[in-house]
């Protein structure tokens with residue numbers, strides 16, 4: 236077989252950067268094969284360097300809620316770039332995007348922009364520690380919050396009271412302050428609080444555990460976490476880097492009526508440029524320098540191009556009817572996938588909220604997945620790999636891992652949904 240351009244570029248890349256990629260999951264390790272090098276994107280589609288076209292359900296892992304190269308975003312960026320790309324001084328754009336976040340995300344009163352979701356969660360935890368004067372944090376097994384040392388801890392099954400690092404290079408002393416509990420298990424969290432009543436600064440959680448596939452919170456679970464935080468004087472930190480402007484315009488907190496102390500944002504708020512933000516109650520945010528003593532800074536933070544892309548993306552997204560239309564398309568697609576699986580006799584577990592969704596191929600039909608252990612136990616990753624490659628062959632690009640969520644954009648119309656479902660039906664019909 237002829238070597239593709241993607242294969243050649245991947246060969247070159249492997250000599251230049253570890254594993255040939257600048258973020259691990261891009262390398263296709265969990266599905267095998269060669270990652271497609273992308274040449275361009277437009278609307279719901281990306282084209283690889285061999286000129287194959289794909290309907291894109293990765294959308295840069297969430298940010299592109301209007302699809303690729305949306306005309307309004309492109310035009311605003313073209314105009315902005317002629318005014319310079321960075322000043323290291325305040326701009327009106329930062330006020331505008333901060334105001335838009337305050338107006339849209341219910342709990343937020345103040346915002347600090349950073350450059351990635353990792354920076355957002357890392358800074359939010361520093362803030363929780365500074366504000367409470369406490370050192371320990373609680374996170375949930377299988378929840379991903381970026382790659383900061385104290386968050387690279389999952390600690391596996393059961394209630395682990397001792398954090399163990401997930402990656403070499405994370406000091407055990409850092410990990411030791413990270414307590415973990417299984418997702419969707421309030422009693423486990425209560426136990427951690429009872430064992431550490433005066434030392435927990437905050438609880439950080441993904442409202443939908445969407446970095447272990449797609450696991451919805453049980454009824455009352457997130458509010459239960461917040462209640463425990465209140466009882467023990469810890470901060471409730473909602474990591475909405477993925478769910479923000481996705482689960483609802485105002486994120487999971489709007490959809491489920493939550494009032495977190497701090498919120499982490501990223502992805503959509505940058506409209507495809509590098510941005511993150513941590514945000515929350517004024518009294519807490521005033522702890523951040525230079526208003527308060529907690530130091531945090533960034534040379535490119537509040538970058539004018541990133542602010543511009545974020546503003547235009549969110550303005551367009553909150554135009555009447557836009558979000559609802561993407562949400563309906565998401566529902567159609569998920570219903571279609573579930574129906575196709577059923578008629579093919581393939582056990583599948585689907586979930587969706589707003590404009591994001593996920594599905595697991597199950598090893599046992601009827602298995603339910605409510606936490607990370609169950610995801611690892613029941614998800615048929617090999618079948619997913621075969622599905623992924625068959626879909627790719629037919630021009631549909633899902634995430635190259637069973638344990639990632641999928642996304643729609645305003646550019647995903649009926650044609651794209653129908654083409655996707657036709658490919659899904661065909662694939663599931665022949666999948667072993």
Ligand SMILES: *Cc1c(COP(=O)(O)O)cnc(C)c1O
Nearest residue numbers: 351352353379380381474476477
């Ligand atoms: C993507 C993600 C992050 C990390 O954001 P980066 O911009 O990749 O650093 C943090 N939390 C959640 C929930 C995410 O999905």
